[in-house]
Amino acid sequence: MSKIRALPGFVAALALTGSLGAAAATAGTAHAAAPSDHAQQAKRIYNGMQIAFPPNSTDLFCTIGAVGTDDHQRKIAISAGHCIRDTSGKYADHEIPDDIIPVVDRNDTKYGPIGYVRYFKDPEGSQTGHATKDYMVIELLPQVTLSSQGPHLKQTGVLKYPQGPVSPNAMKPALDTERLLTTGNNEIITSGQTGTWYGTVMNNDNGIYRAPAVNKAGDSGGPVIWHVPGTDLPSQANKFQAAGPWAGITKAITLQLPPFNYTSSANILADLRAREAAVPQHDIYGAGFEVTPNP
Template sequence: MKMTLVAVLAALAVTLGVAPVAQAGPTIHVGPGTAYTPFPDVEGYCSIGAVGTDNAGRLVALTVGHCHQGAGTAVYKVGDAAKGPIGWETDVYSRNTDGTFTALDYAVIRLNPDVVVPSKYSDATDVVVSTVGDASPSNMGCNHGATTAKNCGIIGKVDGIHLQNWAVMWQGDSGGPIVVGETLVGLNIGMDFGTQPTTFYGKITPILADINAKGSYGAGFTLVQ
Protein backbone atom coordinates (compact mmCIF):
# COMPACT_ATOMS: atom_id res chain seq x y z
CA MET A 1 0.00 0.00 0.00
CA LYS A 2 1.43 3.36 -1.00
CA MET A 3 1.60 6.20 1.49
CA THR A 4 0.88 9.68 0.33
CA LEU A 5 3.47 12.41 0.92
CA VAL A 6 1.19 13.93 3.56
CA ALA A 7 0.99 10.62 5.41
CA VAL A 8 4.76 10.19 5.28
CA LEU A 9 5.35 13.66 6.69
CA ALA A 10 2.78 13.08 9.40
CA ALA A 11 4.48 9.82 10.36
CA LEU A 12 7.85 11.57 10.56
CA ALA A 13 6.36 14.27 12.76
CA VAL A 14 5.02 11.65 15.17
CA THR A 15 8.30 9.72 15.16
CA LEU A 16 10.71 12.62 15.45
CA GLY A 17 8.55 15.09 17.31
CA VAL A 18 8.53 18.82 16.78
CA ALA A 19 11.48 20.72 18.22
CA PRO A 20 10.32 23.39 20.70
CA VAL A 21 11.07 27.00 19.91
CA ALA A 22 13.81 28.31 22.21
CA GLN A 23 12.59 31.07 24.50
CA ALA A 24 14.91 33.91 25.51
CA GLY A 25 15.49 33.99 29.26
CA PRO A 26 16.32 36.91 31.52
CA THR A 27 19.37 38.80 30.27
CA ILE A 28 19.55 42.13 32.14
CA HIS A 29 21.81 42.16 35.21
CA VAL A 30 20.35 44.23 38.06
CA GLY A 31 22.24 44.60 41.32
CA PRO A 32 23.87 47.13 43.66
CA GLY A 33 24.63 50.36 41.83
CA THR A 34 22.70 49.54 38.65
CA ALA A 35 21.66 52.74 36.84
CA TYR A 36 17.95 52.97 36.04
CA THR A 37 15.61 55.59 34.64
CA PRO A 38 11.90 56.05 33.88
CA PHE A 39 12.89 58.31 30.97
CA PRO A 40 15.27 56.41 28.66
CA ASP A 41 15.34 59.24 26.12
CA VAL A 42 16.23 61.90 28.70
CA GLU A 43 19.58 62.40 30.42
CA GLY A 44 19.56 61.49 34.10
CA TYR A 45 19.22 58.38 36.23
CA CYS A 46 19.32 56.98 39.75
CA SER A 47 20.92 53.87 41.28
CA ILE A 48 19.62 50.59 42.68
CA GLY A 49 20.57 49.86 46.28
CA ALA A 50 19.79 46.17 46.58
CA VAL A 51 17.69 43.42 45.02
CA GLY A 52 15.65 40.76 46.80
CA THR A 53 12.26 39.14 47.20
CA ASP A 54 9.36 40.05 49.46
CA ASN A 55 7.09 37.81 51.51
CA ALA A 56 4.77 37.41 48.52
CA GLY A 57 7.62 36.01 46.42
CA ARG A 58 7.89 39.11 44.22
CA LEU A 59 11.25 40.25 42.89
CA VAL A 60 11.89 43.81 44.09
CA ALA A 61 14.62 46.42 44.32
CA LEU A 62 15.28 49.16 46.86
CA THR A 63 16.23 52.67 45.80
CA VAL A 64 15.73 56.27 46.89
CA GLY A 65 12.35 57.99 47.21
CA HIS A 66 13.26 61.33 45.65
CA CYS A 67 13.70 59.52 42.32
CA HIS A 68 10.16 58.12 42.49
CA GLN A 69 7.81 59.27 39.69
CA GLY A 70 4.58 57.42 40.44
CA ALA A 71 3.16 53.95 40.99
CA GLY A 72 3.05 51.95 37.77
CA THR A 73 5.78 53.97 36.04
CA ALA A 74 8.03 51.70 33.98
CA VAL A 75 11.76 51.90 34.66
CA TYR A 76 14.62 50.87 32.39
CA LYS A 77 18.25 49.95 32.91
CA VAL A 78 20.46 52.64 31.44
CA GLY A 79 22.08 51.23 28.31
CA ASP A 80 19.54 48.41 27.97
CA ALA A 81 16.31 50.34 27.41
CA ALA A 82 15.74 48.65 24.05
CA LYS A 83 15.18 45.36 25.89
CA GLY A 84 12.15 46.80 27.66
CA PRO A 85 11.43 47.78 31.25
CA ILE A 86 13.21 46.05 34.11
CA GLY A 87 10.28 46.83 36.38
CA TRP A 88 7.70 49.29 37.63
CA GLU A 89 7.53 51.76 40.48
CA THR A 90 5.13 50.89 43.29
CA ASP A 91 3.13 52.91 45.79
CA VAL A 92 5.58 51.96 48.56
CA TYR A 93 7.90 54.94 49.01
CA SER A 94 8.81 57.90 51.21
CA ARG A 95 10.66 61.05 50.29
CA ASN A 96 11.97 64.35 51.62
CA THR A 97 9.69 66.87 49.94
CA ASP A 98 11.40 69.90 51.41
CA GLY A 99 14.91 69.14 50.19
CA THR A 100 16.23 68.38 53.67
CA PHE A 101 17.27 65.21 55.44
CA THR A 102 14.32 65.01 57.81
CA ALA A 103 12.36 61.97 56.63
CA LEU A 104 12.85 58.46 55.31
CA ASP A 105 13.82 58.54 51.64
CA TYR A 106 13.28 55.23 49.84
CA ALA A 107 11.22 53.50 47.16
CA VAL A 108 10.40 49.91 46.24
CA ILE A 109 10.51 48.87 42.57
CA ARG A 110 8.72 45.72 41.40
CA LEU A 111 11.15 44.00 39.05
CA ASN A 112 10.25 42.03 35.94
CA PRO A 113 11.51 38.45 36.46
CA ASP A 114 11.11 37.74 32.74
CA VAL A 115 14.01 40.03 31.86
CA VAL A 116 15.99 40.66 35.07
CA VAL A 117 18.92 38.60 36.29
CA PRO A 118 18.92 39.61 39.98
CA SER A 119 22.26 39.79 41.74
CA LYS A 120 23.92 40.73 45.01
CA TYR A 121 26.99 41.70 42.98
CA SER A 122 27.69 44.98 41.24
CA ASP A 123 28.52 44.62 37.56
CA ALA A 124 30.90 47.59 37.75
CA THR A 125 32.84 47.31 41.06
CA ASP A 126 33.66 44.74 43.75
CA VAL A 127 30.73 45.86 45.95
CA VAL A 128 28.66 42.91 47.20
CA VAL A 129 25.46 43.05 49.27
CA SER A 130 25.08 39.79 51.21
CA THR A 131 23.45 40.80 54.51
CA VAL A 132 21.56 43.67 56.13
CA GLY A 133 22.58 45.38 59.36
CA ASP A 134 23.53 48.52 61.24
CA ALA A 135 26.70 50.59 61.13
CA SER A 136 28.66 52.17 63.95
CA PRO A 137 30.77 55.33 64.02
CA SER A 138 34.34 54.63 62.87
CA ASN A 139 33.24 51.79 60.55
CA MET A 140 34.63 52.04 57.03
CA GLY A 141 31.62 52.49 54.76
CA CYS A 142 31.80 52.12 50.98
CA ASN A 143 29.10 53.48 48.72
CA HIS A 144 28.44 52.50 45.13
CA GLY A 145 26.57 54.65 42.65
CA ALA A 146 26.15 54.61 38.91
CA THR A 147 28.02 57.91 38.45
CA THR A 148 31.07 57.75 40.71
CA ALA A 149 31.25 53.95 41.24
CA LYS A 150 32.82 52.86 44.55
CA ASN A 151 33.97 55.36 47.17
CA CYS A 152 34.85 54.67 50.79
CA GLY A 153 35.09 56.78 53.92
CA ILE A 154 34.90 56.56 57.69
CA ILE A 155 31.35 56.70 59.07
CA GLY A 156 31.37 59.75 61.31
CA LYS A 157 27.81 59.93 62.56
CA VAL A 158 24.91 57.55 63.08
CA ASP A 159 21.81 59.39 64.25
CA GLY A 160 18.13 58.42 64.13
CA ILE A 161 17.23 57.42 60.58
CA HIS A 162 20.47 58.60 58.97
CA LEU A 163 24.20 58.03 58.90
CA GLN A 164 26.98 60.06 57.33
CA ASN A 165 30.47 59.52 56.00
CA TRP A 166 33.15 61.35 54.08
CA ALA A 167 32.97 59.73 50.66
CA VAL A 168 32.35 61.15 47.21
CA MET A 169 28.90 61.01 45.59
CA TRP A 170 27.25 62.88 42.74
CA GLN A 171 24.03 63.12 40.76
CA GLY A 172 22.94 59.66 39.67
CA ASP A 173 24.43 57.95 42.73
CA SER A 174 21.21 58.47 44.71
CA GLY A 175 19.68 55.18 45.78
CA GLY A 176 22.91 53.22 45.67
CA PRO A 177 24.06 51.21 48.69
CA ILE A 178 26.53 51.90 51.44
CA VAL A 179 28.08 48.73 52.78
CA VAL A 180 30.35 47.79 55.66
CA GLY A 181 32.10 44.76 54.25
CA GLU A 182 29.22 42.98 52.52
CA THR A 183 26.57 44.27 54.92
CA LEU A 184 24.05 46.76 53.55
CA VAL A 185 23.69 49.54 56.13
CA GLY A 186 21.98 52.29 54.14
CA LEU A 187 20.93 53.92 50.87
CA ASN A 188 22.60 57.00 49.41
CA ILE A 189 20.25 59.98 49.67
CA GLY A 190 22.45 63.02 49.02
CA MET A 191 25.31 65.27 50.02
CA ASP A 192 25.55 68.24 52.36
CA PHE A 193 27.82 70.77 50.63
CA GLY A 194 28.69 72.65 53.81
CA THR A 195 32.10 73.60 55.12
CA GLN A 196 32.80 69.89 55.65
CA PRO A 197 30.90 68.10 52.85
CA THR A 198 29.46 64.78 53.95
CA THR A 199 27.31 62.20 52.22
CA PHE A 200 24.00 61.29 53.85
CA TYR A 201 22.44 57.85 53.81
CA GLY A 202 19.13 56.51 54.98
CA LYS A 203 19.73 53.74 57.52
CA ILE A 204 18.46 50.47 56.11
CA THR A 205 16.85 49.11 59.29
CA PRO A 206 14.32 51.98 59.69
CA ILE A 207 13.63 51.78 55.95
CA LEU A 208 12.84 48.07 56.10
CA ALA A 209 10.73 48.58 59.23
CA ASP A 210 8.64 51.19 57.41
CA ILE A 211 8.26 48.93 54.37
CA ASN A 212 7.16 46.06 56.61
CA ALA A 213 4.61 48.28 58.35
CA LYS A 214 2.98 49.09 55.01
CA GLY A 215 2.51 45.38 54.32
CA SER A 216 2.75 45.62 50.55
CA TYR A 217 5.54 45.49 47.98
CA GLY A 218 8.88 44.82 49.68
CA ALA A 219 7.47 43.65 53.03
CA GLY A 220 9.63 40.85 54.40
CA PHE A 221 12.50 41.87 52.11
CA THR A 222 15.15 39.17 51.72
CA LEU A 223 18.32 39.76 49.71
CA VAL A 224 19.07 37.60 46.69
CA GLN A 225 22.02 35.27 47.23
Protein backbone atom coordinates in the same frame (compact mmCIF):
# COMPACT_ATOMS: atom_id res chain seq x y z
CA MET B 1 17.68 70.48 41.10
CA SER B 2 17.14 69.47 37.48
CA LYS B 3 13.80 67.90 36.68
CA ILE B 4 11.47 67.07 33.81
CA ARG B 5 7.91 65.82 33.66
CA ALA B 6 7.63 62.06 33.39
CA LEU B 7 3.92 61.21 33.36
CA PRO B 8 0.89 63.34 34.15
CA GLY B 9 1.35 64.16 37.80
CA PHE B 10 4.92 62.83 38.00
CA VAL B 11 8.35 64.41 37.82
CA ALA B 12 11.61 62.50 37.91
CA ALA B 13 14.43 64.45 39.48
CA LEU B 14 18.15 64.19 39.98
CA ALA B 15 19.37 64.02 43.55
CA LEU B 16 20.92 67.16 44.92
CA THR B 17 24.39 65.63 44.93
CA GLY B 18 27.48 67.43 43.81
CA SER B 19 31.00 66.10 43.44
CA LEU B 20 32.87 67.55 46.41
CA GLY B 21 36.21 65.91 47.14
CA ALA B 22 37.06 63.59 50.03
CA ALA B 23 40.03 61.44 50.88
CA ALA B 24 39.22 57.85 49.96
CA ALA B 25 40.18 55.09 47.59
CA THR B 26 38.57 55.38 44.17
CA ALA B 27 38.35 53.64 40.83
CA GLY B 28 36.54 54.17 37.55
CA THR B 29 32.99 52.97 37.20
CA ALA B 30 32.10 49.74 35.50
CA HIS B 31 28.71 48.50 34.38
CA ALA B 32 27.83 45.01 33.30
CA ALA B 33 26.93 44.84 29.64
CA ALA B 34 23.29 43.96 29.04
CA PRO B 35 22.60 41.06 26.69
CA SER B 36 21.63 41.99 23.17
CA ASP B 37 19.48 38.92 22.61
CA HIS B 38 16.77 39.10 25.24
CA ALA B 39 15.10 35.93 24.00
CA GLN B 40 18.19 33.83 24.72
CA GLN B 41 19.76 35.50 27.74
CA ALA B 42 18.12 36.54 31.00
CA LYS B 43 18.30 40.16 32.05
CA ARG B 44 20.57 40.45 35.11
CA ILE B 45 19.66 43.07 37.74
CA TYR B 46 22.25 44.10 40.33
CA ASN B 47 23.23 46.78 42.81
CA GLY B 48 24.81 49.79 41.13
CA MET B 49 22.68 49.55 37.96
CA GLN B 50 21.66 53.00 36.72
CA ILE B 51 17.91 53.30 36.16
CA ALA B 52 15.69 55.81 34.34
CA PHE B 53 11.96 56.48 34.23
CA PRO B 54 10.46 56.79 30.72
CA PRO B 55 9.56 59.05 29.03
CA ASN B 56 12.23 61.06 30.87
CA SER B 57 15.58 61.57 29.23
CA THR B 58 18.17 59.05 30.40
CA ASP B 59 20.24 62.07 31.44
CA LEU B 60 17.98 62.01 34.51
CA PHE B 61 18.68 58.80 36.37
CA CYS B 62 19.11 57.16 39.73
CA THR B 63 20.80 53.94 40.86
CA ILE B 64 19.72 50.62 42.35
CA GLY B 65 20.88 50.08 45.92
CA ALA B 66 19.98 46.43 46.47
CA VAL B 67 18.01 43.63 44.82
CA GLY B 68 16.28 40.65 46.37
CA THR B 69 12.86 39.32 47.31
CA ASP B 70 10.09 40.32 49.71
CA ASP B 71 7.97 38.13 51.98
CA HIS B 72 5.73 37.22 49.03
CA GLN B 73 8.78 36.17 46.98
CA ARG B 74 8.35 39.03 44.55
CA LYS B 75 11.56 40.26 42.94
CA ILE B 76 12.35 43.67 44.38
CA ALA B 77 14.86 46.49 43.86
CA ILE B 78 15.40 49.36 46.32
CA SER B 79 16.35 52.91 45.30
CA ALA B 80 15.80 56.48 46.53
CA GLY B 81 12.28 57.91 46.90
CA HIS B 82 13.25 61.45 45.96
CA CYS B 83 13.98 60.29 42.39
CA ILE B 84 10.27 60.85 41.67
CA ARG B 85 8.09 63.87 42.44
CA ASP B 86 4.32 63.40 42.55
CA THR B 87 2.88 66.80 41.64
CA SER B 88 -0.67 65.43 41.82
CA GLY B 89 -0.32 64.19 45.39
CA LYS B 90 -2.13 60.94 44.50
CA TYR B 91 0.65 58.39 44.57
CA ALA B 92 3.46 59.40 46.92
CA ASP B 93 3.51 57.34 50.10
CA HIS B 94 0.92 54.90 48.74
CA GLU B 95 1.12 51.42 47.28
CA ILE B 96 0.97 51.57 43.46
CA PRO B 97 -0.31 48.21 42.16
CA ASP B 98 -0.74 49.47 38.60
CA ASP B 99 2.07 49.55 36.05
CA ILE B 100 2.09 53.32 35.66
CA ILE B 101 5.75 54.16 36.48
CA PRO B 102 8.05 51.96 34.39
CA VAL B 103 11.72 51.57 35.24
CA VAL B 104 14.41 50.84 32.63
CA ASP B 105 18.10 50.03 32.66
CA ARG B 106 19.62 53.35 31.64
CA ASN B 107 22.29 51.57 29.59
CA ASP B 108 19.88 49.17 27.88
CA THR B 109 16.66 51.06 27.25
CA LYS B 110 15.84 48.86 24.24
CA TYR B 111 15.11 46.01 26.61
CA GLY B 112 12.07 47.90 27.87
CA PRO B 113 10.87 48.01 31.48
CA ILE B 114 12.73 45.85 33.99
CA GLY B 115 9.98 46.56 36.51
CA TYR B 116 7.57 49.15 37.92
CA VAL B 117 7.63 51.49 40.90
CA ARG B 118 5.31 50.18 43.62
CA TYR B 119 6.09 52.73 46.35
CA PHE B 120 8.06 55.93 46.81
CA LYS B 121 8.28 58.53 49.53
CA ASP B 122 7.96 61.97 47.98
CA PRO B 123 10.49 64.61 49.13
CA GLU B 124 7.59 66.69 50.45
CA GLY B 125 9.23 69.94 49.44
CA SER B 126 12.68 69.09 50.75
CA GLN B 127 15.59 69.13 48.31
CA THR B 128 17.18 66.14 50.00
CA GLY B 129 14.08 64.03 50.48
CA HIS B 130 12.08 62.88 53.49
CA ALA B 131 14.27 62.73 56.55
CA THR B 132 14.08 59.01 57.40
CA LYS B 133 11.89 57.42 54.70
CA ASP B 134 13.55 58.46 51.46
CA TYR B 135 13.26 55.18 49.57
CA MET B 136 11.59 53.58 46.56
CA VAL B 137 10.37 50.01 46.02
CA ILE B 138 10.48 48.61 42.49
CA GLU B 139 8.79 45.32 41.63
CA LEU B 140 11.00 43.67 39.02
CA LEU B 141 9.66 41.51 36.23
CA PRO B 142 9.43 37.80 37.13
CA GLN B 143 11.73 36.82 34.25
CA VAL B 144 14.74 38.93 35.27
CA THR B 145 17.70 37.36 37.04
CA LEU B 146 18.76 38.79 40.40
CA SER B 147 22.43 39.16 41.29
CA SER B 148 24.14 40.14 44.53
CA GLN B 149 27.24 41.22 42.59
CA GLY B 150 27.37 44.80 41.37
CA PRO B 151 30.14 46.38 39.33
CA HIS B 152 32.23 46.79 42.49
CA LEU B 153 30.21 45.67 45.52
CA LYS B 154 28.99 42.20 46.45
CA GLN B 155 26.20 42.24 49.02
CA THR B 156 26.24 39.38 51.51
CA GLY B 157 22.75 39.73 52.94
CA VAL B 158 21.23 42.50 55.05
CA LEU B 159 23.17 44.23 57.83
CA LYS B 160 22.35 43.11 61.36
CA TYR B 161 23.83 45.33 64.07
CA PRO B 162 22.22 44.24 67.37
CA GLN B 163 24.25 46.64 69.54
CA GLY B 164 23.17 49.74 67.59
CA PRO B 165 20.47 52.31 68.43
CA VAL B 166 16.97 51.64 67.12
CA SER B 167 15.75 53.21 63.88
CA PRO B 168 13.12 55.90 64.48
CA ASN B 169 10.89 54.00 62.01
CA ALA B 170 10.97 50.74 64.00
CA MET B 171 8.19 49.08 65.94
CA LYS B 172 8.82 47.57 69.37
CA PRO B 173 10.67 45.35 69.77
CA ALA B 174 13.04 46.30 66.94
CA LEU B 175 14.72 43.62 64.87
CA ASP B 176 18.51 43.46 64.59
CA THR B 177 18.13 44.62 60.96
CA GLU B 178 16.37 47.76 62.24
CA ARG B 179 19.26 49.02 64.36
CA LEU B 180 21.67 51.74 63.27
CA LEU B 181 25.44 51.84 62.98
CA THR B 182 27.24 53.69 65.75
CA THR B 183 29.54 56.56 64.80
CA GLY B 184 33.31 56.71 64.89
CA ASN B 185 33.93 52.96 64.81
CA ASN B 186 32.12 51.82 61.65
CA GLU B 187 33.01 52.26 58.01
CA ILE B 188 30.74 52.12 54.98
CA ILE B 189 31.72 51.39 51.38
CA THR B 190 29.88 52.94 48.44
CA SER B 191 30.02 52.68 44.68
CA GLY B 192 28.91 55.11 41.99
CA GLN B 193 29.96 57.08 38.96
CA THR B 194 33.19 58.32 40.51
CA GLY B 195 34.27 54.88 41.67
CA THR B 196 34.39 52.94 44.91
CA TRP B 197 34.77 54.86 48.16
CA TYR B 198 34.89 54.15 51.86
CA GLY B 199 34.74 56.25 54.98
CA THR B 200 33.93 56.27 58.68
CA VAL B 201 30.35 57.00 59.74
CA MET B 202 30.97 60.39 61.33
CA ASN B 203 27.36 61.28 62.13
CA ASN B 204 24.09 59.41 62.52
CA ASP B 205 21.00 61.60 62.43
CA ASN B 206 18.06 59.23 62.97
CA GLY B 207 19.52 56.74 60.52
CA ILE B 208 20.89 59.24 58.00
CA TYR B 209 24.63 58.59 57.94
CA ARG B 210 27.25 61.18 57.02
CA ALA B 211 30.61 59.89 55.85
CA PRO B 212 33.52 60.96 53.61
CA ALA B 213 32.50 58.38 51.00
CA VAL B 214 31.83 60.33 47.80
CA ASN B 215 28.63 60.45 45.74
CA LYS B 216 27.36 62.72 42.97
CA ALA B 217 24.19 63.47 41.01
CA GLY B 218 22.65 60.27 39.64
CA ASP B 219 24.11 58.05 42.38
CA SER B 220 20.94 58.49 44.45
CA GLY B 221 19.60 55.17 45.66
CA GLY B 222 22.94 53.47 44.98
CA PRO B 223 24.54 50.75 47.09
CA VAL B 224 26.11 51.08 50.52
CA ILE B 225 27.67 48.14 52.35
CA TRP B 226 29.17 47.79 55.81
CA HIS B 227 32.89 47.21 56.02
CA VAL B 228 33.13 43.97 57.97
CA PRO B 229 36.09 44.35 60.35
CA GLY B 230 39.08 42.35 59.18
CA THR B 231 37.99 42.17 55.55
CA ASP B 232 39.78 43.92 52.72
CA LEU B 233 38.91 47.48 51.84
CA PRO B 234 38.64 48.32 48.13
CA SER B 235 42.01 49.12 46.61
CA GLN B 236 43.94 48.90 43.38
CA ALA B 237 45.24 45.52 44.51
CA ASN B 238 41.75 43.98 44.50
CA LYS B 239 40.48 46.07 41.57
CA PHE B 240 38.37 48.15 43.98
CA GLN B 241 36.08 45.26 44.80
CA ALA B 242 34.50 44.78 48.23
CA ALA B 243 31.94 42.54 49.91
CA GLY B 244 29.71 43.04 52.91
CA PRO B 245 26.09 43.23 54.08
CA TRP B 246 23.76 45.85 52.60
CA ALA B 247 23.78 48.88 54.90
CA GLY B 248 21.85 51.56 53.00
CA ILE B 249 21.45 53.72 49.91
CA THR B 250 22.91 56.98 48.66
CA LYS B 251 20.83 60.00 49.65
CA ALA B 252 22.37 63.43 49.00
CA ILE B 253 25.03 66.04 49.59
CA THR B 254 24.43 68.71 52.20
CA LEU B 255 26.43 71.67 53.49
CA GLN B 256 27.48 69.82 56.64
CA LEU B 257 30.83 68.06 56.89
CA PRO B 258 31.38 65.45 55.76
CA PRO B 259 28.75 66.34 53.16
CA PHE B 260 27.84 62.90 51.81
CA ASN B 261 24.58 61.47 53.16
CA TYR B 262 23.26 57.91 53.13
CA THR B 263 19.92 56.46 54.24
CA SER B 264 20.40 53.40 56.43
CA SER B 265 18.98 50.02 55.45
CA ALA B 266 17.58 49.90 59.00
CA ASN B 267 15.32 52.89 58.31
CA ILE B 268 14.02 51.33 55.10
CA LEU B 269 13.41 47.85 56.51
CA ALA B 270 11.80 49.22 59.67
CA ASP B 271 9.40 51.42 57.71
CA LEU B 272 8.45 48.55 55.40
CA ARG B 273 7.65 46.33 58.39
CA ALA B 274 5.68 49.08 60.13
CA ARG B 275 3.65 49.83 57.01
CA GLU B 276 2.84 46.15 56.52
CA ALA B 277 1.74 45.79 60.15
CA ALA B 278 -0.68 48.68 59.62
CA VAL B 279 -2.67 47.02 56.81
CA PRO B 280 -5.01 44.03 57.34
CA GLN B 281 -3.88 42.14 54.24
CA HIS B 282 -0.18 42.33 55.22
CA ASP B 283 0.83 42.69 51.60
CA ILE B 284 3.15 45.67 51.25
CA TYR B 285 5.56 45.56 48.31
CA GLY B 286 9.08 45.07 49.62
CA ALA B 287 8.13 44.11 53.20
CA GLY B 288 10.43 41.42 54.57
CA PHE B 289 13.06 42.35 51.99
CA GLU B 290 16.08 40.07 51.79
CA VAL B 291 19.10 40.61 49.56
CA THR B 292 19.37 37.90 46.93
CA PRO B 293 22.00 35.20 47.57
CA ASN B 294 22.42 34.69 43.81
CA PRO B 295 25.98 35.35 42.62
